Amino acid sequence: MTGRLGFWLAHLFVLAYCGVLIGGFAVQFVTGDLPCPLCILQRMAMMLVAFGPLYIIVRTRRGDVRLADYAMGYGMSIVAAVVGAAIAVRQILLHIVPPDPGYGSPILGLHLYTWAFITFCVVLVFCGVSLIFARALVPRGVRFGWPSKVVCGLFLVIVAANLVVVFLQAGFHWFLPPDPDRYEIFHSLAFWDGGAISGGAAE
Amino acid sequence: MSGRRSSWFLIPARSSRFGHYFEQMATILFAVLLVAGWLIVRGSGRGTVLAAWTVSLVAILLLFNYHVGAKLPLNF
Numbered sequence A: 001m002t003g004r005l006g007f008w009l010a011h012l013f014v015l016a017y018c019g020v021l022i023g024g025f026a027v028q029f030v031t032g033d034l035p036c037p038l039c040i041l042q043r044m045a046m047m048l049v050a051f052g053p054l055y056i057i058v059r060t061r062r063g064d065v066r067l068a069d070y071a072m073g074y075g076m077s078i079v080a081a082v083v084g085a086a087i088a089v090r091q092i093l094l095h096i097v098p099p100d101p102g103y104g105s106p107i108l109g110l111h112l113y114t115w116a117f118i119t120f121c122v123v124l125v126f127c128g129v130s131l132i133f134a135r136a137l138v139p140r141g142v143r144f145g146w147p148s149k150v151v152c153g154l155f156l157v158i159v160a161a162n163l164v165v166v167f168l169q170a171g172f173h174w175f176l177p178p179d180p181d182r183y184e185i186f187h188s189l190a191f192w193d194g195g196a197i198s199g200g201a202a203e
Numbered sequence B: 001m002s003g004r005r006s007s008w009f010l011i012p013a014r015s016s017r018f019g020h021y022f023e024q025m026a027t028i029l030f031a032v033l034l035v036a037g038w039l040i041v042r043g044s045g046r047g048t049v050l051a052a053w054t055v056s057l058v059a060i061l062l063l064f065n066y067h068v069g070a071k072l073p074l075n076f
Helices: A003-030 A035-064 A067-096 A112-131 A146-170 A185-189 B017-039 B046-069
Strands: none
Touching: A003 A035, A003 A067, A003 A112, A003 A146, A035 A067, A035 A112, A035 A146, A035 B017, A035 B046, A067 A112, A067 B046, A146 A185, A146 B017, B017 B046
């Protein structure tokens, strides 16, 4: 019973971060707030965090998951969450002095980098508790079925989508623009007026 | 876009000779993450997964180090 719980909690973990990353896309495309380099780094850290439970899910293909694999998965998540939290704290501290309004629009009263920090803290607590009860929560008697395939596929699609979007944003330039408010690739290829490279994008 | 627009990340870091390569790394890093994710999902061995994850982590730390090293026009 608890083995199944551990299995589905790993799914919930990956799905939760898929939701957060899709939310980041929603803010980017709906409100037009383009992510700054530190925001992109936080997205990367979230993906690294999600690799842990993803590894645990995929291990069920070979039958019961070993305790060592379970510990390795959540160990990876803990290390990545510490890195992600450090990046988020860096961005929080950059904008902490009043009257700095912060970077981007606040969502539910907090900026996205503050929310990112909260998610990394939640991950640390979740992984700690999961490792405390690791013997009980190691997936046993479960099958790698279609829900697992959907979760793995969705996660990979989100990583690929981020790859495409960040390429569109950075274009072929060495530098991202100082104010990321447009997709450099379209301007580089002169798809619309004023196709010249500006904003420090070229070198 | 609302909020403050910072341009601090355009200022070259201490290693200005190579610093500009790190900005382009964002695209490359997502490609590395995609490969690592693909290796995990296809069921690669423990060592392979750990190696791919470690490479991604080190690359992210390098990029983060570049941003931390940049001088900031904070005007305190």
